[in-house]
Amino acid sequence: MAPALAMIVLFVVWPVITAVQMSGYRWNGRGPMVDFVGLANYVSVLTDDVFVGSLVNNLVIVVASIAVQLPLGLAIALLLNRRMWGQGALRTIIFVPYVLAEVVAGVVWFQLLQPQYGVLDTLLRAVGLEPPAQGWLGDPDLALWTVLAILTWKYLGLAVILFLAGLQGVPDELYEAAQLDGASWWQVQRKITIPLLGPTIRTWGFLSMIGSLQLFDMVWILTKGGPANATSTMAIFLVNEGTRSANFGIAGAASVILFLIALVMAVLYQRLILRRDAKEVA
Structure with a gap:
């Protein structure tokens, strides 16, 4: 286990310790850290309107991703779980977007959504509709929802595959018994399929929540957090502070806050939702 532990210490533990140390100093990344400011960086981050807006955007993405991908992924999984032509x-087709690199997917969508000359705008004009004047990613009122639509396209495949795998564990005898009792299709799904798929759904929800809190790459490629910070996330905020503004102390404080928020939400999810599955296994 020594090589694995060494990798964890080198690439996980040590960066976390360094970020905590950095968060206590006013430091531009050059020379030793000598200007100790205590908790001032944390206060600056928590009172920064851009960071607060980024936090709200992250929470919106968490809720919207689960609210949209859960019913859509479940519906597609139920459809694909039936015997049909071209099932494989x-x-x-549904899973391919998930395995695409975020850079590739982001660049492709960025080109498709180019204002005036992008494929989507061209198609809309062809059917008599007028696209947004500032573009889908340039309008502050539309940018976040456009990013959410792309994220749904990108990560829906994971939900579908996990739900399909969970459906394989539902015994056929339960469906046959329900049919003999005269249960409707909806009653079968509500009383048998969804309850037995519960552990898979809750596990997917946890992965979706953590991924949404740490979201960076797709948004960075599409908008870099703009326009006017309308799509900024906590990860984008700390990267901007560290690389563009050379405020490594602020960036360190933001990374610690992001870590704590993700940790608290993960622990609460574990205690309130996943604990039920652990008790059933025990």
Whole structure:
């Protein structure tokens, strides 16, 4: 286990310790850290309107991702779980966006959504509709929802695959018994499928929540947090502070706050939601 532990210490533990140390200093990344400011960096971050807006954007993405991808992924999984022509091809088509690199997917969508000359704007004009004058990613009122739509396209495949895997564990005998009792299709899904798929749904929800809190790459490629910080996330805020403004103390404080928020939400999710599954296993 020594090599694995060494990698964890080198790439996880040590960066966390360094970030905590950095958060207590006013430091521009050059020379030793000598200007100790205590908790001043944390106060600056928590009172920064951009960071607060980024936090709200992260929370919106968490809620919207689960609210949209859960019913949509479940519906597609139930459809693909039935015997049908081209089932394997459909599963592949739905899962392909998830395995695409975020850089590739982000660049492709950035080009498709170019104002005036992008494919989407061209198609809209062809059917008599007028696209947004500032573009889908340039309008502050539309940018976040456009990013959410792209994130749904990108990560829906993971939900579908996990739900399909969970459906394989539902015994056929339960469906046959329900049919003999005269249960409707909706009653079968509500009373049998969804309850037995509960552990898979809750596990996917946890992964979606943590991924949404740490979101950076897709948003950075599409908008870099703009326009006017309308799509900024906590990760984008700390990267901007560290690389563009050379406020490494502020960036360190923001990273610690992001870590604590993710940790608290993960612990609460574990205690309130995943604990039920742990008790059933025990």
